[in-house]
Amino acid sequence: MQQVNSDTPNDPAPSRWSYRFQRLMLTPLFRKVLRVGIPFCLTFAIAAGYLSDRDRQDSIRLAVADFRHQIETRPEFMINLLAIEGASPSIEEDIREIFPFDLPASSFDLDLESVREMIVGLPAVADADVRVRQGGVLVAEVSEREPVVVWRSHDGLALVDIEGVVTDELDARSERFDLPAIAGAGGNQDVPGAIAILEAAAPIKANVLGLVRIGERRWDLVLKEGQRILLPEENPVRALERVIVLSQVQDMLERDIVVVDMRLSDRPTLRMNERAVEDWWRVTKLTVGAQQQ
Amino acid sequence: MIELYDSQRAMRNMRKAAMQRGVVAVLDVGTSKIACLVLRFDGTERLNDGEGVGAMAGQAGFRVIGAATTRSRGVRFGEIEAMQETERAIRTALQAAQKMANIRVDHVIACFSGASPRSYGLAGQVELEGHVVSEQDVSRVLSACDVPAYGEGREVLHAQPVNFALDHRTGLSDPRGQLGQVLSTDMHMVTIDAVAVQNLAHCVKRCDLELAGLASSAYVSGNAALVEDEQELGAACIDLGGGSAGVSIFIKKHMIYSDSVRIGGDHVTNDISMGLQIPQATAERIKTFYGGVVATGMDDRELIEIGGETGDWEHDRRTVSRAELIGIMRPRVEEILEEVRARLDAAGFGYLPSQQIVLTGGGSQIPGLDGLASRILGQQVRLGRPLRVHGLPQAATGPGFASAVGMCLFAANPQDEWWDFEIPVDRYPARSLRRAVKWFKDNW
Secondary structure (H helix, E strand, C coil), rough: CCCCCCCCCCCCCHHHHHHHHHHHHHHHHHHHHHHHHHHHHHHHHHHHHHHHHHHHHHHHHHHHHHHHHHHHHHHHEEEEEEEECCCCCCHHHHHHHCCCCCCEEEEEEEEEHHHHHHHCCCEEEEEEEEEECCCCEEEEEEEEEEEEEEEEEECEEEEEECCCCCEECCCHHHHHHHCCCECCHHHHHHHHHHHHHHHHHHHHHHEEEEEEEECCCCEEEEEEECCCCCCCCCCHHHHHHHHHHHHHHHHHHHHHEEEECCCCCCCEEEEEEHHHHHHHHHHHHHHHHHHHC | CCCCHHHHHHHHHHHHHHHHCCCEEEEEEEECEEEEEEEEEECCCCCCCCCCCCCCCCCCCCCEEEEEEEEECCEEECCEHHHHHHHHHHHHHHHHHHHHCCCCCEEEEEEEECCCCCEEEEEEECCCCCCEEHHHHHHHHHHHHCCCCCCEEEEEEEEEEEEEEEEEEEEECCCCCCCCEEEEEEEEEEEEEHHHHHHHHHHHHHHCEEECCCEHHHHHHHHHHCCHHHCCCCEEEEEEEECCCCEEEEEECEEEEEEEEECCCCHHHHHHHHCCCHHHHHHHHHHHHCCCCCHHHHHHCEEEEEECCCHHHHCCCCCEEHHHCCCCCCHHHHHHHHHHHHHHHCCHHHCCCCCCCEEEEEHHHCCCCCHHHHHHHHHCCEEECCCCCCCCCCCCCHHHHHHHHHHHHHHHHHCCHHHHHCCHHHHHHHHHHHHHHHHHHHCC
């Protein structure tokens, strides 16, 4: 049936405003703002409004800290024991002394790297490895420095490892007769060189007293009867070998010689005893005189 | 002459902007329906910018993403008569199309069939400044066309150069770079009532849209319904619409004549309504379901209930035979076709090498129309459907949508118009000063 009232919308046309609204809703930017921007702003505003109160902030901060503390102090994360491996008792004692934390402590509070650095900082320790083992044990694996020579300096006797680091003081030489001795300022700067020279001097080992660092650059080998072998800066081992060969062939060191100067490799020089010189002059004179006669 | 095209230039710029944005709507404001398609340009139309027409007939660059049709209101003879009503109808169509496309459209290209288009052939001739035809020469020859007095209150809708001739050689489509002395051109110009354009522009503006182009529906439906060889060899496209029938003649891919006959399918409906004393809506329904133009013996026996709502039993149970209906429709259809014939004769269609006639538009769906048309218009008549374009819904592929589809093609690759060429330099004031100096130099 036809409708009488012509105003009643049989009319499919949208009104101007609904048309405009629909066009607005189809605008890409507007839709994006509506879908993302407005929810974001709303959430942000609500959160900001809620958190702007100082008491709420504090309570939230407190709750978070409390929760954190609860987790950190669980028995799974606690460290009860410090185990030190590979260290002599005295070093172990030292480590325990400097260890800064009171056990038991939470493993969150321990800074393993700083503990490691602290242990490595001890003079007698070459390297250390610190880790937490299951069961709440903090393990420090320490490798000690091995003293190779006794170094006599102005400060007294000291034990020095291959890298030249002083590991310990020594009261008397007799405590460590097993180690060779070096002396002189800067003697610890070339410990490997000293060791090499001493190894090369093995054939005359019974005679060797020690090495003296001269001018912080070269070594003198000191023998028991006050004889000295002055070694050059370069290739001291080779020079020493030459001396040893000479001594073996001609019994050079058995003679009345004070100093064997090998500093110039082209020109090895000997200094004889004063009396020996006089004897030699006399003997020469005799021979010369006999010849003259 | 140039000031006249300012609005056309503005519309062209707007169309470019719309292309850049990628979305444009085409709006076919017809007498019986308003169709709106939303096109999306992918920017691939440059692919087949080269010679000829590609596999997709140059329409691979766009896709129809929204389509809507609504019953037209307030339009008669293809002209807007009641602005409010038309505006509402346009709004309905646009809203539905936007909703389907799910995107907002800001630019619209519109076409309409009415506003009494008139077509003029223009000719212009200039001597070349150099020996080689330059862009400036083309512009100059286009401006040299003597424009007829097409009357007050009319506006130029299309002005397309259809042919260039250089000296004795004619039929050049692009004379640039060629050698010669005298360049002449033929131009086809279509004028329409300015008021109709203003009304349409106002309606579009009331819908918060920008008018980015205007086209004559006869031209665009010819573009859509004629196949390439028909456009090349010569053909006429007859767009049988609701309020008017558009006629356009094409040759060498250019429209050379356009006209419209102010009778259409609505008049047929009116005749049925008056002849059978039934409401317009019923008449329209009967026409589309049972209409025809050739009666056979079978049609005498096929009775159609025409109904009624008076409450009078006798009156409400009336029937007519289909033969009677055909008897009402046929004279009117014949009248339309004869009117079209007269226009074609006036345009000299008979002198074209090929005289193919293509019927399209909603009115071409009357059964038996091709037989009737071939009797009146000539032997080579076929029914045309618009080209297939990407994404067009099945419901919008019928002949009634020829002009809407043609608008898509028009939007995708428009024909060069007069205002697409540069303004000739001698129109600029600086140039005229230089010419004065030159004149002094030459003569003193």
